[in-house]
Amino acid sequence: MALRGKRVARVEINAIGDVFHELWKGNPHQIPNISPTNIQNCQTHHGEVGTVGSILAWNYFHDRKDRVSKTLIHDINEEDKLITFHVTEGDVLELYKDFVVHLHVDTKGSRHIVTWTVEYEKLSPDIPDPDTLMEFYTNLTKDIEAHHTK
Numbered sequence: 001m002a003l004r005g006k007r008v009a010r011v012e013i014n015a016i017g018d019v020f021h022e023l024w025k026g027n028p029h030q031i032p033n034i035s036p037t038n039i040q041n042c043q044t045h046h047g048e049v050g051t052v053g054s055i056l057a058w059n060y061f062h063d064r065k066d067r068v069s070k071t072l073i074h075d076i077n078e079e080d081k082l083i084t085f086h087v088t089e090g091d092v093l094e095l096y097k098d099f100v101v102h103l104h105v106d107t108k109g110s111r112h113i114v115t116w117t118v119e120y121e122k123l124s125p126d127i128p129d130p131d132t133l134m135e136f137y138t139n140l141t142k143d144i145e146a147h148h149t150k
Contacts, residue, residue, distance in 0.1 A: 003097075003125065009116045009134040011141040015148035017105040017112035021081040023144065024103055026050040035143035037061065038136065045070055052076055055088065062136050067091040074100070081105040096130070097121040101137075114141050 013020065023030065026049060032039045040059040047054030051073065058069045069090030076083050087099040102117040116137040118130055 003122045005120055005122070005129055007118045007120075007130055007134050009138050011114045011116075011138055011145075013112045013114055013141065013145040015112065015145045017081060017107040017114070019148055020112070020114060020141075020144060021083070021105045024083055025076060028056055031140075031144070034147040035140050038140045038143060040066070047073075050076070056085075058090075060136075063132055065091075071101070081107070092130075092133070095123060095127045097123050099130075116141070 023034075028049065029042045029044070032041055038060060040061065041057075042059075043057045045055040045057040049056075052075060054073050056071050056073070058071065060067050060069065067090065069092060070088050071085040072088050074084040074086045082102060082104045085101045085103070087093060087096075087101070092099050098119075098121040100119045102115075102119075104115040104117070106113045106115065116134065118133065120130060
């Protein structure tokens with residue numbers, strides 16, 4: 001069984017993709033208000049929101065447990081509407097040596113597709129793949145879409 005892996009989840013949304021991208025890039029602290037059952041808190045731990053090198057501290061609810069995470073914004077590509085988060089601390093690192101999340105918003109005409117790509121390295125072969133986290137990201141996306149299409 002391979003220790004390194006990659007998972008992808010795609011969600012077509014009715015909300016405008018630019019709004020979704022801007023929320024994650026420049027206003028992630030608003031996500032707890034939009035999806036409080038998934039994200040309870042987001043604070044800037046270091047740097048300035050919306051800039052590469054900033055660190056966000058998250059409190060979230062996953063697999064029926066309260067969780068914490070710190071993510072470094074590793075890359076922001078405005079042209080492609082892509083943000084890369086690297087998990088630097090938190091519960092997920094109890095299972096994975098490395099965990100990187102790429103959030104991409106693709107707009108083609110009236111279609112808007114949010115793609116979550118997770119690249120990870122397990123600490124041991126018996127660790128499960130992060131499939132429940134992919135479900136978490138999908139549910140979070142649907143909450144944000146519902147909020148923006150009201």
